[in-house]
Each structure stands twice: as C-alpha cells, then as structure tokens.
Amino acid sequence: xxxxxxxxxxxxxxxxxxxxxxxxxxxxxxxxxxxxxxxxxxxxxxxxxxxxxxxxxxxxxxxxxxxxxxxxxxxxxxxxxxxxxxxxxxxxxxxxxxxxxxxxxxxxxxxxxxxxxxxxxxxxxxxxxxxxxxxxxxxxxxxxxxxxxxxxxxxxxxxxxxxxxxxxxxxxxxxxxxxxxxxxxxxxxxxxxxxxxxxxxxxxxxxxxxxxxxxxxxxxxxxxxxxxxxxxxxxxxxxxxxxxxxxxxxxxxxxxxxxxxxxxxxxxxxxxxx
Amino acid sequence: xxxxxxxxxxxxxxxxxxxxxxxxxxxxxxxxxxxxxxxxxxxxxxxxxxxxxxxxxxxxxxxxxxxxxxxxxxxxxxxxxxxxxxxxxxxxxxxxxxxxxxxxxxxxxxxxxxxxxxxxxxxxxxxxxxxxxxxxxxxxxxxxxxxxxxxxxxxxxxxxxxxxxxxxxxxxxxxxxxxxxxxxxxxxxxxxxxxxxxxxxxxxxxxxxxxxxxxxxxxxxxxxxxxxxxxxxxxxxxxxxxxxxxxxxxxxxxxxxxxxxxxxxxxxxxxxxxxxxxxxxxxxxxxxxxxxxx
Numbered sequence: 347x348x349x350x351x352x353x354x355x356x357x358x359x360x361x362x363x364x365x366x367x368x369x370x371x372x373x374x375x376x377x378x379x380x381x382x383x384x385x386x387x388x389x390x391x392x393x394x395x396x397x398x399x400x401x402x403x404x405x406x407x408x409x410x411x412x413x414x415x416x417x418x419x420x421x422x423x424x425x426x427x428x429x430x431x432x433x434x435x436x437x438x439x440x441x442x443x444x445x446x447x448x449x450x451x452x453x454x455x456x457x458x459x460x461x462x463x464x465x466x467x468x469x470x471x472x473x474x475x476x477x478x479x480x481x482x483x484x485x486x487x488x489x490x491x492x493x494x495x496x497x498x499x500x501x502x503x504x505x506x507x508x509x510x511x512x513x514x515x516x517x518x519x520x521x522x523x524x525x526x527x528x529x530x531x532x533x534x535x536x537x538x539x540x541x542x543x544x545x546x547x548x549x550x551x552x553x554x555x556x557x558x559x560x561x562x563x564x565x566x567x568x569x570x571x572x573x574x575x576x577x578x579x580x581x582x583x584x585x586x587x588x589x590x591x592x593x594x595x596x597x598x599x600x601x602x603x604x605x606x607x608x609x610x611x612x613x614x615x616x617x618x619x620x
Numbered sequence: 621x622x623x624x625x626x627x628x629x630x631x632x633x634x635x636x637x638x639x640x641x642x643x644x645x646x647x648x649x650x651x652x653x654x655x656x657x658x659x660x661x662x663x664x665x666x667x668x669x670x671x672x673x674x675x676x677x678x679x680x681x682x683x684x685x686x687x688x689x690x691x692x693x694x695x696x697x698x699x700x701x702x703x704x705x706x707x708x709x710x711x712x713x714x715x716x717x718x719x720x721x722x723x724x725x726x727x728x729x730x731x732x733x734x735x736x737x738x739x740x741x742x743x744x745x746x747x748x749x750x751x752x753x754x755x756x757x758x759x760x761x762x763x764x765x766x767x768x769x770x771x772x773x774x775x776x777x778x779x780x781x782x783x784x785x786x787x788x789x790x791x792x793x794x795x796x797x798x799x800x801x802x803x804x805x806x807x808x809x810x811x812x813x814x815x816x817x818x819x820x821x822x823x824x825x826x827x828x829x830x831x832x833x834x835x836x837x838x839x840x841x842x843x844x845x846x847x848x849x850x851x852x853x854x855x856x857x858x859x860x861x862x863x864x865x866x867x868x869x870x871x872x873x874x875x876x877x878x879x880x881x882x883x884x885x886x887x888x889x890x891x892x893x894x895x896x897x898x899x900x901x902x903x904x905x906x907x908x909x910x911x912x913x914x
Contacts, residue, residue, distance in 0.1 A: 350820075358720045362732070365717050368788065369735050372750025373742060375760065379753055388758035433651035440644025448648055451655045457897045458663065459849030461866045462886040465873050466662030469669055469883065489658050492651060550743040552852050557873065567745045574749060574856070583753070586746040593742050601734065 373590055380583035387580050398584035408585065411569040418480050418565070419549040422487045426544040427537045429488070430495025434533070437496070438503045455493045463489060464557035471558070478560045486554050491544035495537075498604055502536035539604030542596045549592075670883035682884035692868075696888070699865045702782055703848040707794075707840050709787040714794035714839065719828075721795070722802050733799075736792045744789075748856035751785045752776065755857075782858040786847050793846065794839035801835025802828070845893035865889050 375389045383393035402408055436442065437449060467486050476482050506529065514524045552567040559568055566589075570582055673679045686692045717736075721729050739747055753759050755775040762772040775781060809831075810823045818826070851866035858864065860871075865885055872882035 358716075358723075361716055362720045365713060365791075366732070366735055368713075369739060369791070371754055372747055372788070373738070375753050376746065376750040386758065387753050387756065389753055389760050389763075429650045429654065432647040432649075436644045436648035436651075440640055440647070442641045442644035442648060444645065444648065444652055448652055448655070451659060452651070454894075455655070455659060457845075457894050458659075459866070459886075459889055459893055461849060461851045461869050462666065462890050463659070463662065465869055465879075465882055465886050466666040467658065468873060469879055470662035470665045473665060485654075485658055488654050492654060496651065546741060550745070552745050556870065567743060570745050570749070571852075571856075574745075574752075582749055586743075586749055589743050589746050597734070597738070597741050 376583050376586045377590065380580055380587045382580055385579055387578060387583055398580040399588075401579075401581050402584050402588070405581065407564075408566070408569060408581075411564050411566045414480055414483075414563065415549050415566040418484050418487060419545045421484050422491050422548040423541040423545040425484075425488060426491040426495040427541040429492050430499050430540055431533065431537060433492070433496045434499030434503060434536075435529075438500055452493045452496055455489060460490070460551075460553040464554040467554065468557040478558055478563055480563065483555060483558050483563075483565070484548075486558050487544075487548040487551060490551065490554065491547050494543055494547070495540035498536035498540040498543075499533050501604075502533035506532035535603040539600045542599050542603075546593055546596045550589075666883045667887055669880050670887045672880045674878065674880060679880075682881050683888075685881065686884055686888060692885075695863045695865055695868055698779075698863050699848050699889075700892075702779060702786070702854070702862070702864060703844045705779075705783055706786040706790055706847040707843045709783060710790050710794035710843050711836065711840065713787060714791055714798060715836070717791075718795050718798040718802055718835075721799055733796075736795055739789050740792055744852040745856070747789070748785055748853045751781070751788070751857055755781055755784070776857065777859045777861050779858070779862055782854045782862050782864075785853045785857045786850070789850075789853060790843045790847060793842045797838040797842070798832060798835040801832040801838075805831045841896050841899070845896045849889055849893050 379387050379389045379391050380398055381394045381396070382388055382391035383395045383397070384391075433448065433452075437445060464486075467482075467489075471478075471482055511524050511528050514528050515521070519527070550567060551565070552571055555565045555568050556571070559565060564572070566585075570585060574582060670682055671678055671680065673681065686696075721732055724732070755761055757772070759775075761775060765772040805828065809827050813823045813827060814820070849866060851870060854862060854864050855867055855870070858867075860867070866889065869882050869886045869889065872878050872885060876882075
C-alpha cells in the first residue's frame with residue numbers, strides 16, 4: 347500500500363474512534379459519575395460507592411413513577427403487537443374501504459412532530475372531557491408505537507413465500523392452522539422486535555407525556571425531567587444507568603430478531619421519535 | 621411511508637370478493653379506530669383551535685400575532701438556524717464517517733451502525749442529562765480546560781450546547797441514507813478513473829461526491845425537520861434562553877395556558893417540517909433506482 351493510502355487509513359481510524367467516543371460520551375459519563383462519593387455530579391467520579399443506587403430505592407416517588415411507566419409501556423407493547431399484526435395483514439393482503447386512508451395516516455404519523463401530537467391530544471382529551479390517567483397516556487402512546495409495529499410486520503410479510511401457505515392449505519390445513527404454523531412464524535421476529543421497540547418508545551417518551559400527565563401522575567421521564575430542574579445530586583445518574591441497562595437488554599433483543607437498522611429504515615425513508 | 625405502499629402494491633392477490641373485503645376491514649379496524657380517534661381528530665382539533673380566540677370566536681389573530689411579533693419571528697428564525705447548523709454538523713461529521721464505514725467488513729460495519737443508532741434507543745432525558753454532565757461545570761470538558769490553567773467558559777444553556785446534543789442524536793439519520801447512497805455507487809467507477817490517471821481527490825469530487833448527493837439530500841431533510849421539531853434535547857441543554865418553536869408550544873400550552881396560540885405555533889411548525897418531508901419523499905420516489913442529480 348502507498349504511503350498516502352496508509353496515512354488515509356490511519357486518519358480514518360482516528361476519526362472513526364473520535365466519532366465513537368462522541369457517540370458514547372454522555373452515556374459513559376453518566377454511568378461513571380453515578381459511582382461518585384461526592385454529593386454533586388462530577389466526572390471523573392471521586393471514589394466509588396453504590397450509595398446513589400440505594401438513594402433511588404429510598405425515593406418512593408421514583409418507584410411509583412417507574413411502576414406507571416412500566417405498566418403503560420407493557421400495555422403499549424402488547425396492544426401495538428396485536429394491532430400491528432392485524433393492520434399489517436390487512437394492508438398486505440386485502441383490499442377494503444379505508445385501506446388507502448390507513449396507509450396515509452400511518453405514514454404521516456412518522457412525519458408529524460411529537461410535540462404537535464402532544465398538544466393536539468391535550469386539547470382533544472380536554473374537549474372530550476377525558477381526565478388524565480394511565481389509560482389516556484396509553485392511548486397517546488399507541489399513536490407513537492403502532493406505525494412502527496405495522497412497518498415491521500409488513501417487512502416480515504414481504505419476506506414470506508405465499509406458496510408455503512397455499513401448499514399447507516392445499517394439503518388440507520384449516521385456515522387457522524395455516525396462520526399458526528406458516529404465517530405467524532414468518533412475522534414472529536417482527537412482532538417481538540416491534541413489541542420491544544414499542545416498550546422503549548413508551549417507556550422513554552417525555553414529549554407527549556408532559557402534555558398528558560398531571561402532577562399526581564408522573565411517568566419516570568417526566569419525574570426525572572422535573573427533578574433535574576431543582577436537584578443536581580447523582581441520584582439521576584444512578585437512575586440513568588439503570589435505564590441504560592434496561593435499554594441495552596431491549597436493543598439486544600431487537601437486534602437479534604429484526605435488526606436495529608431496519609427500525610429506522612436503513613435504506614428507505616424513515617422518521618424518528620424525537 | 622412509501623415502503624408501506626411499495627410492499628402492499630405488489631402483494632394484493634387474495635383480497636378479492638366480498639368476504640375478503642370484510643375480513644380486511646375487520647383486521648384493519650383497530651388501527652383505523654386508533655388513528656381516527658387519537659391522531660386525525662386531535663390534529664383537526666388543533667387546527668380548528670388555532671383559528672379561535674380564547675373564548676371560541678373565529679380569528680386569524682393567532683397567526684397574525686406569530687408573524688407580526690418580532691420576538692416570535694426571531695424564534696422562527698432561530699429554529700431554522702439551529703436546524704440548519706445541526707444539519708451542517710451532521711453532514712461534516714457523518715460524511716467522512718459513512719465513507720469510513722464503506723471500506724469496513726460487515727462485522728465492523730454492524731457494530732459501528734449499532735453504536736450510531738444507540739443514542740436513538742436510550743431515553744432522551746438520560747441522554748440529554750449525560751450531556752449536561754459532560755458539558756457541566758464539573759464535567760470532563762471543563763476539567764481539561766482547567767488543567768490547562770484556563771477558566772472554562774459557560775458551555776451549557778446556549779446554541780452550542782443544543783447543537784452538540786442534536787448532532788449526537790441526528791447523526792444516524794444522516795449516515796444511514798448516506799451509506800445507502802454510497803453502497804449503490806458502481807464499485808468499478810473509481811478504479812477505472814484511477815486507471816485513466818485521475819488523482820484520488822478528483823475521483824472523490826467528480827464521482828463519489830456527486831453520486832452520493834441523493835443520500836446527502838435525504839439525510840439533510842430528515843435531520844432538518846426532526847431538529848426543528850424536537851423538544852426534549854433543546855429544552856434540557858438550552859433551557860429558556862435558546863428560543864426554539866417547540867419550547868414555546870410547550871410553555872404557551874402549559875404555563876401561559878393560551879391554547880389557541882400554542883396550537884397556531886404548532887401548526888406553523890407542522891407546515892415547516894412536513895413541507896420539507898413531502899418534498900423529500902417526492903424526491904425519493906423520483907430517485908428510485910436512478911441518480912437524481914448529475
């Protein structure tokens with residue numbers, strides 16, 4: 347290899363390492379500073395202690411917020427998977443009145459800013475006389491999670507060879523068994539990945555939750571957001587570390603079943619959740 | 621979006637006949653109901669409210685107020701500025717990174733892509749909090765500056781802090797379409813040009829860069845519109861001092877309690893961001909399989 351070629355290679359490697367450091371910096375610093383013995387957040391941490399993790403357990407408001415968030419997120423994941431499977435099958439296989447409308451709405455759901463959705467839901471719920479509750483929060487989160495579930499199911503169905511279903515049916519399998527043994531396995535990965543993604547989307551959401559929740563009902567992100575405005579102690583870094591570990595598990599599962607890049611449409615148009 | 625349409629377009633085979641129509645409708649019903657009641661209706665309410673006074677009479681005053689007030693024009697301008705600078709930042713960091721990824725083995729690529737996507741999968745609040753620590757008075761950046769015997773400047777609660785936080789989240793949205801674009805370039809073109817005596821830089825300027833323009837454009841539009849409409853990261857890293865539209869949607873709705881005005885600001889935001897995205901998907905459809913820009 348020529349000298350300039352080697353130089354480019356080395357420079358490229360250094361640059362990529364810097365970008366990598368930039369990408370992990372906030373998480374690495376959060377995790378490290380959760381161990382500090384000081385009563386303020388500092389990096390590098392001074393000394394090592396698990397005191398701030400114990401502190402989290404001593405704060406009942408964080409625990410109850412965790413319960414609200416986790417409950418809503420589990421429900422959002424389960425419902426998204428079911429609704430996403432049904433909706434994906436309908437769009438992929440049937441012509442029915444409203445199909446074009448559903449497709450349009452699902453795709454524009456990616457494009458509407460979350461903050462606009464939040465304030466729209468706030469005003470709509472108020473007009474309907476719906477008071478804030480974990481239920482209204484769940485309804486709001488479904489708008490964020492169902493489009494992803496449908497997208498993943500459609501991708502799964504696109505990879506399924508229809509002749510396998512026809513063969514099963516031709517051999518006398520009733521429709522339910524065809525669905526159970528042929529169709530469902532083809533979209534299983536999409537469903538599991540979609541459910542986990544729905545879970546973390548709901549669990550992490552702050553933008554919509556800020557509009558839907560009240561002071562009595564705060565999800566974990568809302569609680570952290572409010573806590574941060576007044577306190578600068580390392581409790582938040584401890585909670586953050588726990589949430590990162592949580593997300594890590596979800597990422598491993600999603601990567602295993604569908605591939606994280608697919609969620610964000612590595613090679614197609616896509617929109618995020620910010 | 622188009623992916624949905626594309627997949628569905630070629631695959632409708634079994635959906636003929638009346639009972640099939642009914643089955644389809646039945647399967648789609650939950651999704652239809654959810655989106656009619658929780659997406660379409662709220663957005664209509666929002667648009668309707670933006671044309672109302674606080675007491676409910678029809679008015680254009682909310683929009684007149686937004687566009688007429690120099691303060692809010694400034695907010696709009698600053699929103700576009702921060703979104704534009706974030707896009708530029710993502711391009712400057714993302715392009716070399718995408719080029720680097722192109723030459724790596726699939727394994728390395730996968731790992732780096734996962735690293736790239738990791739900010740999107742970690743709680744927004746925690747991620748922004750992490751930057752608060754990194755850029756804070758006791759953080760690593762400040763310690764390095766102090767180590768050199770200098771007084772660290774205020775790194776937080778300004779445009780720069782928001783910019784750093786936003787480039788961090790948005791980088792993936794720039795790099796993914798870029799990688800797609802770079803991968804589609806015929807791998808024999810550059811060696812052919814080199815064989816004909818073109819130096820490396822010329823190959824880059826005349827072949828790689830123009831052929832990756834669709835990816836750059838796609839990434840730029842997504843990053844711009846997502847940045848213009850994001851709330852959490854700017855609110856935490858910028859605070860009230862950094863004047864951005866989503867922040868005012870939030871404060872008008874929850875602090876000032878002027879819902880019609882909040883609705884109007886929100887609607888202007890939608891027009892700005894979806895206008896761009898529509899243009900983007902148009903472009904993408906036109907560019908399918910061919911190069912849009914020569």
